[in-house]
Amino acid sequence: MAARLNLEEIGRRAGVSRSTVSRVVNGEPNVSAKTKRKVEAVIAATGFRPHAAARSLASRQTGVIGLIIPSEAGTLFNDPYFGRLILGASDAMNGLDLTLALFVFGEEIDESAIISRVVNPGLVDGVIVTATRMADPLIDHLRDAHMPFVVIGRPDSPHAVYSVDADNRGGARSAALHFAQLGRQRPALIAPPSNTSAGVDRRSGFLDGLAEAGLSIDGRVREGDWTEGAGRSAMAELLASSPDAVFVGSDRMAVGALQAIREANLQCPQDVAVVSFDGIIPADMVVPRLTSVAQPVREVGERAVSLLKAVLDGDVTKAESVVFPTELVIRETCGAALAATETGTAS
Amino acid sequence: MAARLNLEEIGRRAGVSRSTVSRVVNGEPNVSAKTKRKVEAVIAATGFRPHAAARSLASRQTGVIGLIIPSEAGTLFNDPYFGRLILGASDAMNGLDLTLALFVFGEEIDESAIISRVVNPGLVDGVIVTATRMADPLIDHLRDAHMPFVVIGRPDSPHAVYSVDADNRGGARSAALHFAQLGRQRPALIAPPSNTSAGVDRRSGFLDGLAEAGLSIDGRVREGDWTEGAGRSAMAELLASSPDAVFVGSDRMAVGALQAIREANLQCPQDVAVVSFDGIIPADMVVPRLTSVAQPVREVGERAVSLLKAVLDGDVTKAESVVFPTELVIRETCGAALAATETGTAS
């Protein structure tokens, strides 16, 4: 029977040495066209694929990139955000012939367990870290272990790092300006957790935008943990101070906020306009359709991969922060169409 | 400076041979307590971790399990189903000290590309395949390549395979019986795609349940591609034949169906009762709250991992199909509370 398929065996069948086969497999230039053809024929005929572990051991590169997602009690996985992110990362990796290793850690497992699993030599070449808290200790550990990494978010680290993020501040600011333009007078805010960079940035961006427009928020601020439930109870509380507009820091919380508005027998957008951040809930999912500051999650995932790849290849050596612009997608909850009609701007 | 950390070096520092260190690392029994302690001390002091690739090469086991998710244009990733599944699989793997490699393939990449990437020797020990179509060619390819695998779903394969699935038929049947019990007379169905086992089973289970209860469906059947939009348009069509109840084959389609009902100025559950399948959309997400046949997605993911692990360890050798029961979770859209009130059953 056929011997186990390896470089040696392929070489034997093609009448060349193991090294030559290796060169063909790796697309190195210094192989004669004729030899190359012969070897490729044998490879095609046998369906040979080089052994990944052997290759990793010899080359000290695994071709595997880790994606670390700390999932707090599974909450995060109900958010379409991560699906999009994974899809983007995955696409980029398929194109680069890289393999994605996914590390999801619940709260019950401690930080050091994460590290020791991920920083296993010979397992991954580098990692992408998501959902980072401000000053995430994970980042320091990764650095101590000399593991190349890229952060998704805006890390608050004393050291410079590679990172990819959406323009949370700018996006939130645009929501504030939009409210101002629509003539809303009593804006409110439901911010994401302030121990995350997204939470901090979306909050400050919105407040800055209001200040710019000369609007004040007068304590109409609440914070929620990304979920529908949090959005609903935060909104219920805010309604006591009669806001006429609310910027909600995530799509999921906005869904809850809409429910609270409905339960109070108020109308959105007539009584309270709503703009959310994310733009990733399917538009048909809620009524009225959600106006939101959309961030390009998929692109963020893709870019994180290409940036890490560049770091691994030594193509980029200085800290680099990529920031993607957001886009205010106007649908129904902000009441823009309404305002347009009233002022006679619309046809 | 410290030499590169490996078995040899740890052995040198502990005054033993490389083999002994290997035995300690792998928890083999035949090591004296004293030697073991000494070696462990050195390991703890140095933070040594064995090189994954080297270990894989020598032992012919990678400790990595692949999860294959064919994502059609990203549609599937908007569904919380996959997040849950990944979470379950991931949990199980963390417990078994296994690493998860995620393979997401869009439609643009063909089947053989999937195979050649996944079946790379020395990369993964086995794979879990999801979202399988009926008679999925992927399965045959996996078998041809001698790659151990477990299917999530009910594969329609001429060969026996290992699989894990939810009781789609039984769950759908229970929805039918529930409608009958509530006195609904004109049931309708929005089924998932019939080229998937879930689609086939949910459809037949529902129809069987109706037949059992003596209800007929009279052509009030549509099919949708899992999305909100599909549910909405299917429901809009069905309304022409005045159904008083509809079983929708997925949570997302049910969200769309609810919208269509509202847009037709009908009330749910008064005019049309709705029961969906999945039970994974956060309960607070829609109003009225969705009654649905819940499937234990996380458990399915966990079980797929433990089954594959057993297969890899040779603990199970005959084809095995694990089927998880579903649970009808009654909330508001089915109108059970309503019916109870009318008949005086409720307080």
Place this chain on the structure above:
DNA sequence: CTGAAAGCGCTAACAG
């Protein structure tokens, strides 16, 4: 219970 020795399949100088 412990050590020595032989690979696992591949890459990477180094010759030629």
Place this chain on the structure above:
DNA sequence: CTGTTAGCGCTTTCAG
């Protein structure tokens, strides 16, 4: 352009 020669770090017989 091609072959030879050493390893990469670990597991795994086989002796002792």
